[in-house]
Amino acid sequence: MTTEDILKRLADGNARFVADKLSRSLQNRSRRELLIDNQKPFAVVLSCVDSRVVPELAFDTGLGELVVVRVGGNVANKSSVASIEFAVKYLGTKVVVVLAHENCKAVAAACDGGKHSNNIDYLLTYIAPAIKIAPAGAMHNDVAKINARLTVADLTGKSVIIKHAVENEDVKIFPAYYNLVSGKVDFY
Ligand SMILES: [Zn+2]
Structure with missing residues (x-):
């Protein structure tokens, strides 16, 4: 499947x-x-x-089609980056979608500040860069979209495997946004 085939399938x-x-x-x-004995997930x-x-429902996929x-x-921390590296390096997956969504509680918590727990507060630090560059008056959903865009950049910034795969055009990474009521995924 080409990248275009995969995007059409999604x-x-x-x-x-x-x-x-x-x-x-x-x-x-x-x-x-x-x-x-094998799997060849396309995204x-x-x-x-x-x-x-x-995601498996949102894209109507079956077994062996998606690595989720x-x-x-949806941040790029060491474990999520490593998991994506695994798919890219060993499963030959050609498309990566960073899927933000409407009314994300993690984004809202990061925007609103305050203390939660050491672990939650640590996770929310990954969303801080999106808040920092969001324009004044940005809504949480806007921050979620910015966060996904930054995560796309993070995946190549934090992983030599993913960076080389993108440079060689073996992999393309796209930000996307899921609308809760319609179920529609917008690529942007
Ligand atoms: Zn969320």
């Missing part, structure tokens, strides 16, 4: 999800048997952990 799957017409294909025993989705955002990496605020 867009078509999302259109089915938006229309409440999921195909639910490639989710059966024969697919499980086919995948027992990685770096998503927030939010329960309302489910989930971390609050």
Whole structure:
């Protein structure tokens, strides 16, 4: 599959999800048997952990099609970067989508400040750069979009493997934004 094929596959799957017409294909025993010794997922989705955002549903994908990496605020920390490296280096995945979403609680918490716990506060530090460059009066959803764009840059900035893959045009990375009610994913 070319990058264009993959983006079309994601867009078509999302259109089915938006229309409440999921195909639910490639989710059966024969697919499980086919995948027992290998997998060739065509895309990685770096998503927030939010329960309302489910990449496999949003793109109407089946088993073995997506590598989904989930971390609050869809940030590029060591573990999420390493997980993406794994897909790029060993599974040959050609597209990475950094999926921000509407009404992200992690982004809201980072914007609003205050103390939560050492671990949560540490996670939220990854969202701080987006808040810093957001224009005055930016809404949380705007910060979420900026955060995804910065995360795209972070993936090459923090990983030699991903950087080389992008330079060699083996991988392309896209920011995207999930709308909670429509289910539509906007690439931007
Ligand atoms: Zn979120």
